[in-house]
Amino acid sequence: MRKLILISLFAIVAFSSCLKYSFTGASIPPGVNSIYIPFFPDQSRSGLGDLSDRLNRTLIDRFINQSKLQLAGSAEEADAILDGSITSYSNRPFSIGGNEQANQNQVQIMVNASFIYTDNDAPEWDKAFNGNFTFDPTEDPIAGERNAADEALEQIANNMFNDAVSNW
Secondary structure, three states, X not given: OHHHHHHHHHHHHHHHOOOOOOOOOOOOOOOOOEEEOOOOOEOOOOOOOOHHHHHHXXXXXXXXXXOOOXXXXXXXXXXXXXXXXXXXXXXXXXXXXXXOOEEEEEEEEEEEEEEEEOOOOOOOEEEEEEEEEXXXXXXXXXXXHHHHHHHHHHHHHHHHXXXXXXXX
């Protein structure tokens, strides 16, 4: 009997670790099969020439890989539209060390965005999203800032995705 319980417990633990949560699109409204994500212009004067590109790639990856939606080539072809712009970018000292120099910087990015179903006139939501991440500027300041910006963009994309799918 003990052996049977141990085997059963082992099987439950082994199979439960294989389960993973994902949005399969099962709860997407009927008729919503595609999304259009136009280029999010960088109006922040960040100085990072590819910030818009990185945000768009992250958003497309999130919506296409974590839902059943297909990427539409234009707003006219889409059932949903996610549009916006990068409005603010900063890279500031976050904490100061004993020598009165920054030992942590924080990259903070703000994006204004709206999500709309093309058969509705009003957006589902229209709001600002923030992402931030700290890095050590004494190690490799350029790579550190790039990585921190990528992490902040990931946070923004995750929050946009979650807000869009929470209504599904």
